Amino acid sequence: xxxxxxxxxxxxxxxxxxxxxxxxxxxxxxxxxxxxxxxxxxxxxxxxxxxxxxxxxxxxxxxxxxxxxxxxxxxxxxxxxxxxxxxxxxxxxxxxxxxxxxxxxxxxxxxxxxxxxxxxxxxxxxxxxxxxxxxxxxxxxxxxxxxxxxxxxxxxxxxxxxxxxxxxxxxxxxxxxxxxxxxxxxxxxxxxx
Amino acid sequence: xxxxxxxxxxxxxxxxxxxxxxxxxxxxxxxxxxxxxxxxxxxxxxxxxxxxxxxxxxxxxxxxxxxxxxxxxxxxxxxxxxxxxxxxxxxxxxxxxxxxxxx
Numbered sequence: 001x002x003x004x005x006x007x008x009x010x011x012x013x014x015x016x017x018x019x020x021x022x023x024x025x026x027x028x029x030x031x032x033x034x035x036x037x038x039x040x041x042x043x044x045x046x047x048x049x050x051x052x053x054x055x056x057x058x059x060x061x062x063x064x065x066x067x068x069x070x071x072x073x074x075x076x077x078x079x080x081x082x083x084x085x086x087x088x089x090x091x092x093x094x095x096x097x098x099x100x101x102x103x104x105x106x107x108x109x110x111x112x113x114x115x116x117x118x119x120x121x122x123x124x125x126x127x128x129x130x131x132x133x134x135x136x137x138x139x140x141x142x143x144x145x146x147x148x149x150x151x152x153x154x155x156x157x158x159x160x161x162x163x164x165x166x167x168x169x170x171x172x173x174x175x176x177x178x179x180x181x182x183x184x185x186x187x188x189x190x191x192x193x
Numbered sequence: 194x195x196x197x198x199x200x201x202x203x204x205x206x207x208x209x210x211x212x213x214x215x216x217x218x219x220x221x222x223x224x225x226x227x228x229x230x231x232x233x234x235x236x237x238x239x240x241x242x243x244x245x246x247x248x249x250x251x252x253x254x255x256x257x258x259x260x261x262x263x264x265x266x267x268x269x270x271x272x273x274x275x276x277x278x279x280x281x282x283x284x285x286x287x288x289x290x291x292x293x294x295x296x
Contacts, residue, residue, distance in 0.1 A: 051227055177264070
């Protein structure tokens with residue numbers, strides 16, 4: 001019950017496990033979470049399928065926008081509020097706009113399409129289908145010792161504290177990577193004199 | 194009817210396979226890039242789902258997903274720069290035509 005978890009954490013009527021601080025949501029109607037989850041999962045998978053089967057690059061980009069938005073809703077359902085917001089701001093707002101710029105700068109016409117052979121399609125379908133089957137079998141066969149029920153939402157303060165202590169080196173490396181990427185992209189895309 | 198870790202992992206697996214299919218069947222370089230974004234998102238969903246179900250309160254999964262988002266932005270910037278260069282040199286972004294480095 002991730003989305004509701006952080007809002008309801010002050011609710012005194014909920015039974016709380018003393019040892020883990022995790023609330024037992026079995027009594028409080030997990031159906032809302034189920035409805036939200038199946039809606040968001042359906043949106044994610046349908047838009048992912050749209051990216052797969054669209055032959056037009058502009059349509060693919062629009063489907064990807066829907067997919068990224070659905071993934072951010074999935075983060076909210078998983079009680080990762082900060083990450084959901086970041087997904088919307090950075091991914092849907094920044095990265096996707098960059099990709100759409102790429103689409104516009106490199107397509108001769110909005111209806112340009114590249115066709116692929118039947119054998120390639122068949123091979124790709126077989127490989128992804130087999131991989132999906134194997135992953136699904138492994139996931140359903142494994143006994144996860146997970147925490148059921150409500151959890152408190154992850155707080156931005158925790159993320160910031162750990163980014164500047166345990167994850168300080170990766171954090172700084174990511175900063176250097178971003179700077180190198182900025183210089184490199186400007187160099188790659190510059191006008192030749 | 195509680196939603197468990199399995200549900201999220203299966204959605205992520207589906208998204209991953211769709212991204213893989215997209216990467217294998219598109220000739221357009223930008224289309225391949227969109228497939229890569231799907232794969233990265235599937236990995237990030239896995240991180241956040243494990244974070245929420247296996248270690249709630251610890252934010253390791255969220256931080257890893259944050260790094261995935263940062264690196265995806267960096268990768269998209271560089272790849273779009275390369276695609277624009279490819280288009281300038283070959284007047285197309287069909288990856289099958291970019292054969293000038295072949296021996």
